């Protein structure tokens with residue numbers, strides 16, 4: 324098989340798994356979502372990694388993702404700085420991280436996810452974040468992850484993978500989103516940990 328064929332096969336496999344895992348989280352009731360968001364917040368509050376971080380990249384949940392809303396409110400209460408991803412307008416598809424606080428005005432991006440107006444002088448450089456919470460579609464027990472398929476997070480953080488000083492990369496997911504093994508590709512950013520509403524998985528990723 325040529326490399327192109329095997330890449331296409333891999334992409335199809337990922338796309339099928341993505342659809343299946345997205346369907347699974349669409350089935351969760353609003354009550355389950357709310358309870359889990361609170362449990363997730365409790366788990367993170369007790370984790371030393373979260374306690375020592377003061378510049379954190381969050382996301383606003385969509386498509387059945389596990390919500391960070393209780394955690395974000397807790398961060399504001401503690402006066403930690405929180406940032407949200409903003410889609411950069413030009414290729415290659417990367418993200419900016421814009422400040423997010425109680426009075427931040429939001430507007431929908433092209434995927435209908437609310438994001439702050441871009442404020443270049445206030446954005447946090449990727450390398451200056453302490454903790455990045457990645458929205459996951461699936462994860463495995465080695466730090467492999469599957470996102471929405473835009474490659475936004477992979478491209479945004481690729482230059483930091485081998486740096487000693489870089490943010491901690493932590494995936495957030497529902498327990499059902501764990502799979503035995505995900506196909507890995509050269510551009511995939513390995514996660515240092517995954518936190519669900521049930522537990523914290525810490526991985527031994529090479530750069531740390």
Ligand SMILES: Nc1nc2c(c(=O)[nH]1)N(C=O)[C@@H](CNc1ccc(C(=O)N[C@@H](CCC(=O)O)C(=O)O)cc1)CN2
Nearest residue numbers: 382383384385388408434436458470471472473475476
């Ligand atoms: N909450 C949240 N915010 C996020 C992300 C995320 O995964 N979750 N992103 C993580 O990268 C970025 C947005 N990336 C996204 C990539 C694809 C789709 C998506 O829904 N794709 C649709 C097709 C939409 C269309 O083309 O009109 C689909 O695949 O069905 C959404 C967000 C930045 N913000």
Ligand SMILES: Nc1ncnc2c1ncn2[C@@H]1O[C@H](COP(=O)(O)OP(=O)(O)OP(=O)(O)O)[C@@H](O)[C@H]1O
Nearest residue numbers: 337468469470471472473474475476477478481510
């Ligand atoms: N560092 C990179 N450089 C060039 N292309 C990339 C890079 N990272 C990802 N891509 C491209 O983006 C596409 C989507 O990647 P992938 O399926 O790994 O997305 P994902 O990890 O699910 O999405 P996200 O990173 O937004 O959560 C791939 O087809 C790949 O070609």
